Every structure is written in structure tokens, then in C-alpha cells.
Amino acid sequence: MTVAIAQHIAPTFDFPVVFTRKAFDPANSVLADILAQAGAGPRKVGVVCDAGLVAADPGLPGRVTAYAAAHGDVMALVEAPLILPGGEAAKADFAVVQAVWELTFRGKLCRQSFVLAIGGGAFLDAAGFGAATAHRGVRLIRMPTTVLAQNDAGVGVKNGINYFGRKNYIGAFAPPYAVVSDHALLATLPRRDVLAGLAEAVKVALVRDPLFFARLVELAPRLAAGDDEALFEANVRCAEAHLQHIAGGGDPFELGSARPLDFGHWAAHALEEATRGELRHGEAVAVGIALDTLYSCRTGLLSRAEAEQALSLLDALGLAVWHPALADLDMAAAIEAFREHLGGRLHLSMLTGIGQRIEVHAVDAPQLEAARAELAGRQ
Amino acid sequence: MTVAIAQHIAPTFDFPVVFTRKAFDPANSVLADILAQAGAGPRKVGVVCDAGLVAADPGLPGRVTAYAAAHGDVMALVEAPLILPGGEAAKADFAVVQAVWELTFRGKLCRQSFVLAIGGGAFLDAAGFGAATAHRGVRLIRMPTTVLAQNDAGVGVKNGINYFGRKNYIGAFAPPYAVVSDHALLATLPRRDVLAGLAEAVKVALVRDPLFFARLVELAPRLAAGDDEALFEANVRCAEAHLQHIAGGGDPFELGSARPLDFGHWAAHALEEATRGELRHGEAVAVGIALDTLYSCRTGLLSRAEAEQALSLLDALGLAVWHPALADLDMAAAIEAFREHLGGRLHLSMLTGIGQRIEVHAVDAPQLEAARAELAGRQ
Numbered sequence: 001m002t003v004a005i006a007q008h009i010a011p012t013f014d015f016p017v018v019f020t021r022k023a024f025d026p027a028n029s030v031l032a033d034i035l036a037q038a039g040a041g042p043r044k045v046g047v048v049c050d051a052g053l054v055a056a057d058p059g060l061p062g063r064v065t066a067y068a069a070a071h072g073d074v075m076a077l078v079e080a081p082l083i084l085p086g087g088e089a090a091k092a093d094f095a096v097v098q099a100v101w102e103l104t105f106r107g108k109l110c111r112q113s114f115v116l117a118i119g120g121g122a123f124l125d126a127a128g129f130g131a132a133t134a135h136r137g138v139r140l141i142r143m144p145t146t147v148l149a150q151n152d153a154g155v156g157v158k159n160g161i162n163y164f165g166r167k168n169y170i171g172a173f174a175p176p177y178a179v180v181s182d183h184a185l186l187a188t189l190p191r192r193d194v195l196a197g198l199a200e201a202v203k204v205a206l207v208r209d210p211l212f213f214a215r216l217v218e219l220a221p222r223l224a225a226g227d228d229e230a231l232f233e234a235n236v237r238c239a240e241a242h243l244q245h246i247a248g249g250g251d252p253f254e255l256g257s258a259r260p261l262d263f264g265h266w267a268a269h270a271l272e273e274a275t276r277g278e279l280r281h282g283e284a285v286a287v288g289i290a291l292d293t294l295y296s297c298r299t300g301l302l303s304r305a306e307a308e309q310a311l312s313l314l315d316a317l318g319l320a321v322w323h324p325a326l327a328d329l330d331m332a333a334a335i336e337a338f339r340e341h342l343g344g345r346l347h348l349s350m351l352t353g354i355g356q357r358i359e360v361h362a363v364d365a366p367q368l369e370a371a372r373a374e375l376a377g378r379q
Numbered sequence: 380m381t382v383a384i385a386q387h388i389a390p391t392f393d394f395p396v397v398f399t400r401k402a403f404d405p406a407n408s409v410l411a412d413i414l415a416q417a418g419a420g421p422r423k424v425g426v427v428c429d430a431g432l433v434a435a436d437p438g439l440p441g442r443v444t445a446y447a448a449a450h451g452d453v454m455a456l457v458e459a460p461l462i463l464p465g466g467e468a469a470k471a472d473f474a475v476v477q478a479v480w481e482l483t484f485r486g487k488l489c490r491q492s493f494v495l496a497i498g499g500g501a502f503l504d505a506a507g508f509g510a511a512t513a514h515r516g517v518r519l520i521r522m523p524t525t526v527l528a529q530n531d532a533g534v535g536v537k538n539g540i541n542y543f544g545r546k547n548y549i550g551a552f553a554p555p556y557a558v559v560s561d562h563a564l565l566a567t568l569p570r571r572d573v574l575a576g577l578a579e580a581v582k583v584a585l586v587r588d589p590l591f592f593a594r595l596v597e598l599a600p601r602l603a604a605g606d607d608e609a610l611f612e613a614n615v616r617c618a619e620a621h622l623q624h625i626a627g628g629g630d631p632f633e634l635g636s637a638r639p640l641d642f643g644h645w646a647a648h649a650l651e652e653a654t655r656g657e658l659r660h661g662e663a664v665a666v667g668i669a670l671d672t673l674y675s676c677r678t679g680l681l682s683r684a685e686a687e688q689a690l691s692l693l694d695a696l697g698l699a700v701w702h703p704a705l706a707d708l709d710m711a712a713a714i715e716a717f718r719e720h721l722g723g724r725l726h727l728s729m730l731t732g733i734g735q736r737i738e739v740h741a742v743d744a745p746q747l748e749a750a751r752a753e754l755a756g757r758q
Binding site for chain 1: 516534
């Protein structure tokens with residue numbers, strides 16, 4: 001006799017994504033309010049900071065400590081902020097993850113306590129995996145400190161580190177408790193990283209938000225010139241589009257057919273690997289977007305006029321649409337690696353219009369080759 | 380200016396929990412049907428087996444391989460079943476987790492591929508954490524092979540390993556893709572482990588299911604005598620009660636105030652630690668149940684008659700309600716450790732009737748002491 005019971009589990013996760021300025025000014029109540037709403041009395045908080053950020057902004061750990069002291073009614077640091085490797089080094093091994101585990105253990109953080117992680121996207125990925133797996137999940141407040149992390153990487157529901165030489169091989173789906181983006185922290189960011197981060201804004205606009213695309217075209221001269229208000233607006237709208245994509249797709253943990261917003265990313269991943277980190281993720285994404293935009297055009301999915309609009313926006317933002325490494329790329333192998341990374345059938349996003357995407361499951365190799373040649377010729 | 384976006388994420392997880400017999404008899408279609416419904420063509424499957432189980436049933440890996448060969452249209456083993464340490468050793472370090480990561484890598488398993496984990500609850504916890512974190516989650520089919528795993532540990536949404544000397548310090552919430560319980564595999568289980576596993580049935584009946592309690596009282600003589608049909612029924616009903624608790628509580632990932640069904644578990648955890656594994660988990664739970672039942676009675680929550688019914692059922696199932704280690708237990712420290720394990724405020728389940736529990740947030744130490752003394756005196 002066989003007995004089958006159908007189990008249905010429906011957890012819900014609600015979290016705020018807040019964009020503010022000077023989050024650690026004691027007069028800024030964003031963080032204190034989030035902690036206050038989590039329960040009575042001071043909440044235990046362990047803080048981890050991206051070493052790259054602290055190098056650029058050495059006063060940060062002190063400001064965090066002062067903020068906690070000023071808000072001692074809701075916030076109790078378990079120890080001084082911990083400075084840990086940032087950038088891709090954070091994801092290269094288990095060191096950051098282990099440090100977060102040890103922090104939760106030393107500080108006796110429980111599932112109702114907090115880890116506050118302050119740093120770039122890679123740092124948040126690694127620290128987030130540590131927080132998500134200590135006690136099966138300590139509450140994580142992410143404070144993304146790069147354009148890329150504020151508008152994309154830091155607002156989602158994934159974490160992870162690299163392993164076996166593969167990006168994000170080990171990780172989990174784990175929504176944060178809150179995301180607090182401090183726009184003022186972007187002031188120390190090199191201009192190159194600001195621009196690279198905007199590639200994700202172009203991506204999300206191209207695949208799902210024609211109004212945002214039009215607005216980015218308007219904002220582009222100000223963004224390229226380093227205008228602060230323009231950047232704030234672009235970041236908020238980009239994050240919003242990513243959040244809507246995750247929440248609205250019906251499959252936020254990508255258990256079935258849901259796909260991340262990864263237009264242009266198959267080539268981007270391969271270019272990042274080929275250049276061994278010389279290219280920023282966003283820079284690689286810009287090249288990938290340009291390539292797949294031209295491919296969409298050459299295969300008749302996208303009009304030539306729209307393809308030119310997309311490439312023009314990248315140009316206007318100062319994002320290069322070509323890199324020499326693309327010339328040498330084994331594109332068939334890169335697509336196969338991407339298929340393997342996603343699992344199962346190949347899914348590539350292509351454009352059918354500004355703000356409209358379609359999924360394709362095979363690639364026309366000669367047209368892809370022609371798109372690459374066309375991109376090379378535009379230099 | 381501060382901008383706040385409210386994100387709402389609502390993933391759903393549906394999985395079958397199937398009780399069958401001889402799951403690897405090629406004529407048994409349960410496993411093949413689950414794989415067939417996952418998509419077209421053979422699904423890639425990596426298999427990990429609990430070494431303790433294989434020692435008791437050396438033919439198992441061969442039966443798995445033969446089953447896959449017989450169902451080659453839906454099931455493609457990526458390699459021969461891997462034999463890994465079972466029991467508490469599986470959770471003592473990262474060895475099993477690491478082995479699962481390596482299996483997924485060697486076998487090029489993707490998020491749509493499967494890990495089939497066959498073993499006891501501890502083994503499933505460790506292998507499940509590996510599967511849940513490779514690619515942020517490869518599909519996991521759990522095949523629990525002990526009474527405890529089939530009726531409780533193997534049907535939930537948690538995994539984990541011990542770390543820093545703490546039970547389940549590292550882990551995640553990750554629903555399985557399916558659970559297939561093979562009743563025939565219980566035939567090799569020592570009688571002691573069968574009985575110990577029934578402690579969880581008594582627990583779930585006492586805290587939420589008076590009809591199941593009544594049925595267990597009826598079944599007890601047959602269960603104690605090793606009747607196979609009675610055990611099948613008890614396992615199915617116990618699993619059902621656990622599944623309903625997880626699904627029905629509105630907080631399956633225990634983000635807020637949801638509590639696991641852990642009646643009697645504060646003492647059980649401490650006794651397991653104190654006896655360093657000499658006591659089975661279920662045996663420790665039986666003592667913990669008895670202690671908290673008498674405490675519930677002595678504090679006026681539960682009638683004496685109902686307390687005696689509960690203790691009688693444990694007796695009838697051959698479960699001892701006393702262990703010498705309880706005499707030496709620092710109960711205040713054990714309760715504090717349990718509070719820390721849960722996080723935040725102390726929550727202890729106590730009984731107000733057969734099938735009815737209440738949460739208490741403090742303990743009357745003299746009454747607890749008296750309950751222990753009463754238990755000692757019953758020996």
C-alpha cells in the first residue's frame with residue numbers, strides 16, 4: 001500500500017528597501033526605526049564591513065559605533081564592527097562566511113538578532129550566506145555601498161560564494177530583513193564603478209521598463225557628468241524594477257521556470273572570467289548587452305532603430321560596448337557554460353523592443369558571429 | 380530625501396510525502412513517477428546513502444542502480460551511489476556536505492537535477508544542507524530510513540549540521556522536492572530505534588492530536604510487539620501531524636513566532652549532550668516528555684489523570700521515562716541553552732490536556748525539581 005500526502009508550504013517575506021543619505025548620522029532614524037519595529041528592547045547587532053569600503057572611508061566603523069551608542073535603546077552592538085575582505089576576494093573562499101559564523105557565535109546572536117553587512121555586492125553575497133546559514137538564518141540588514149549593489153545585487157533574494165572555480169556555486173535563497181542604501185556612501189566610489197553600475201539600469205530598462213529607458217536617456221548626460229540627484233533617481237528606479245521582477249514573477253526562488261534578469265549576462269560572465277577581473281561586472285554587462293542587442297536586431301527580433309537607441313544610451317553613459325577579450329571568446333562554450341549555470345534547457349533573453357524581452361532556446365551561430373563583428377567594427 | 384520600497388515575496392513549495400514499500404523494486408513506480416513529472420527525458424540523479432544503512436542492508440546501492448537501469452527513460456544516475464557517514468557523524472563536520480557539493484560538481488547536476496539522499500535523519504540533515512546550497516539548491520528527494528526520520532525529521536523544511544559544538548548551528552530552511560519513505564527499509568532497524576522513533580509520535584499526539592493519541596493507545600501493544608502494519612499507520616499519521624503543523628502555522632520558516640513541535644525537547648537536547656550519544660534522540664525525548672508532562676500536571680495545567688495516560692502510553696511502547704543522567708542535569712542551564720537555541724524569549728510547550736499545548740515563558744524551578752523527583756521515584 002502506498003500513501004501520498006501533498007504538502008504545501010507558503011512562507012511570506014516582507015522587507016523594506018530604503019534609499020537614504022548618511023544612514024549613520026545619529027539624526028537619521030531609518031536604521032533605528034527598522035530595529036525598533038523588530039521588538040522591544042535593544043536588538044543585538046553584529047556588524048561586518050567591506051575592507052575596500054573602509055579603506056576609502058576610514059571613519060565608517062566609528063560612525064556605526066557612534067550611531068549605535070546614540071540609539072542604544074534599540075541597537076546593541078555585540079562588538080566593534082568587523083572589517084572583512086571585500087570585492088571578489090570575499091567570494092573566493094569561506095573566510096568571510098566563516099567570520100560571520102564566528103561573529104554570530106561569539107556575540108550569541110540568535111535568529112531574532114541582526115547581522116548588519118555594509119559593502120559591495122560581492123561582500124554582501126558572502127556575508128549574506130554566512131548570516132543565512134548561522135542558526136538557519138540570523139536577520140540580515142544589507143547596506144549596499146556601490147551603485148551595482150544598490151540598484152541590483154543588494155536588493156534580491158540570493159547570496160553565495162564561488163567554489164570549484166564557479167561563480168556562486170555555493171549559496172542560498174534568503175530574503176534580507178531589510179535593505180538600507182546610503183547614497184552618501186557612493187561619494188567615495190570611483191567614477192568607473194559608478195558608470196559600470198549603471199549598466200544594470202540599462203539592462204533592466206531594456207528588458208522590462210520602456211519608461212525607465214526613456215528616463216535614462218534623459219538622465220544620461222547628468223549621470224555621465226556625475227550628477228548626484230540623477231544617480232539617486234536611477235538607483236531607486238532600477239532597484240524598483242528588480243524588486244518588481246522578483247516579486248511579480250510568481251517564482252521568486254527560481255524553482256521552476258522563473259529567470260533572473262540576465263540579459264547580456266552569458267557573455268558578461270565569460271568576459272569577466274576571461275579578463276580575470278580586469279573588467280568590472282557592469283562593464284562586462286555593457287558589452288554583453290550590446291552584443292545581444294545587435295544579435296536581437298540581426299535575427300529580426302528588434303528593429304535597427306531600437307538597437308541603435310540601446311547602443312546610444314550605453315555610449316551616452318560612457319560605457320564601452322567592446323572589449324578585446326570578446327574577439328577571442330569561444331562564444332559556443334560560453335553559452336553552454338551559461339546553460340549549465342542556469343540548469344536544464346538554454347534560456348537566453350533577447351529584445352523584441354525597448355522594454356520587451358523574449359526567451360530564445362537556441363542561438364544562430366553565424367548571426368551571433370556577425371553581431372560580434374559589427375560590434376568590433378563600431379570601435 | 381528617503382525613499383522606501385516595500386518588497387513582498389511569496390514563494391510556494393509543493394512536495395509529496397509518500398509512504399511506500401520496496402521503493403527500489405523496479406515494479407514500484409513511486410520514484411519514477413516523481414522524476415517523470417519533473418520534465419521530459421531522463422533526469423540526472425546523484426545518490427548518497429547512509430553508510431550505517433548500507434552496513435545493515437548491503438544490497439541497497441545495487442538495488443538503486445538496478446532501479447535506475449529499469450527506469451532509464453526518467454532516471455539517469457550520474458555515478459554509482461555514494462556511501463557516506465551516517466548518524467551523528469554525518470553532522471559532526473562538513474565531510475558529508477562537501478561530498479554532496481563534489482557530487483553535484485562532478486555530475487554536473489544543475490538546479491533541475493536531483494540529489495537522492497537515503498538514510499536516517501542526521502544523514503538527511505547533512506546531505507540536505509549540501510543539496511540546498513549547491514547552485515543555491517539542487518532538487519532533493521529525501522528517502523528517510525528510520526522511524527524517527529520517516530515520522531518527523533525527514534518530512535520538514537530544515538537541514539543542518541553541528542558546529543561550534545552546537546546542534547544544527549549551520550543550516551538552512553529548504554523544502555525537499557519530494558519525500559519517499561520506504562517502510563520495507565525499517566526491517567533492518569534495531570528494535571531499540573523503532574521504539575525510540577515512536578517517542579515523536581507520542582509527542583505530536585500529546586501536543587496537537589487527541590485522536591491520534593487515542594489511536595496510539597490502541598496500537599501500543601501491537602507497536603511494542605513489532606507489528607508492521609501498526610508501525611506503518613503510526614508513521615503516516617505522525618508525519619501527517621508534523622506536516623500540518625508546518626504548513627498550517629502560517630510561518631513555516633519560523634521567521635516570527637512560529638515554534639517547532641518541541642515538547643519535551645529542552646531536556647532531551649541536554650540529555651543527549653550529557654550522555655554523549657548513548658541515549659537515542661527519541662529515548663531522550665521520551666524522558667523529556669515525561670518530565671514536562673509531570674511539570675504540566677504539578678503546575679495545575681494538566682489533570683493528574685491525563686498525565687498518567689501520557690506516561691502509560693510511553694510505558695506501553697517500552698519507552699523508559701527516566702535516565703540516570705537526568706538526576707545530574709543542571710536544568711536551569713539546560714533551559715537557558717534551549718532559549719538561546721530558539722533565540723529571543725523563552726518558549727516552552729506544556730500540556731493543558733491530551734492534544735492541547737500552551738506556551739510558557741518562565742519555569743517554576745521548585746515544581747520542576749519536584750517533577751524530576753517524582754519521575755525518579757517511579758523507577
